[in-house]
């Protein structure tokens with residue numbers, strides 16, 4: 001009896017210390033270290049591929065009424081159904097009015113899809129250090145835009161510094177276009193054209209072709225303006 005009360009007491013001290021340490025980290029460092037490395041990797045990939053930008057952190061939803069929370073699909077959908085949705089997308093259409101689940105097949109590897117599925121099936125726990133990059137808000141709009149370019153996952157499809165080159169084998173151009181260089185600047189020669197493209201997306205074709213996601217209703221106007229300012233700093 002005595003012993004277990006002691007144990008509970010020690011546990012409480014441990015939790016308070018952990019909470020205090022997490023507090024010192026400025027919000028980072030919270031969460032646990034899952035025993036399954038696939039679940040840990042899945043949590044980091046969920047952040048890296050900006051699943052969290054649309055589905056909310058840990059898939060809790062609340063970003064847009066057009067994007068479902070993912071808390072229940074880990075039990076209601078099978079491994080193969082989940083893998084197929086990630087590889088092939090869902091609800092994709094030429095209707096520019098609403099967000100759709102992007103086709104990720106050309107961009108996310110088979111082992112990464114398996115890790116994401118493990119994470120979803122584990123109930124999307126909060127994993128230590130799997131946090132979106134912070135966005136500096138008081139250092140000018142282009143600085144915020146550079147962080148958002150990573151946080152919203154643009155970098156996965158358009159490459160570092162918008163240099164492009166990410167393969168999209170079934171598409172007419174065979175690669176996802178760069179967001180830098182003369183050709184891009186000639187075609188997207190006004191702020192409106194660039195912003196409208198990000199807001200509405202552009203469906204190039206059916207899976208396995210990756211298309212430009214629809215970010216309207218997901219990325220707030222302030223962040224769209226920051227992304228635009230960042231893109232204008234690129235070569």
Ligand code: HEC
Nearest residue numbers: 049050051054066067068073085090091099100101116213
């Ligand atoms: C641009 C926004 C966006 C991004 C980014 C995104 N999703 Fe989705 N996702 C959606 C939308 C919208 C749906 C609902 C599609 C439908 O039902 O028509 C969806 C559906 C899903 C579903 C099926 C949910 C259900 O209830 O049937 C899964 C699983 C899923 N997404 C996983 C992911 C993962 C994993 C990532 C990151 C690799 C991701 N999503 C990134 C918008 C997004």
Ligand code: HEC
Nearest residue numbers: 102152153154157176177194197198202210211212213227
């Ligand atoms: C799943 C991959 C993917 C992601 C993520 C993605 N894009 Fe795209 N994007 C594309 C594809 C594919 C096209 C080409 C569409 C077309 O040609 O119709 C494109 C086109 C564009 C264009 C127009 C360039 C051109 O030559 O057509 C801009 C601007 C753009 N994306 C900005 C962004 C920004 C900003 C983000 C992050 C918020 C982002 N994209 C995220 C795949 C992606």
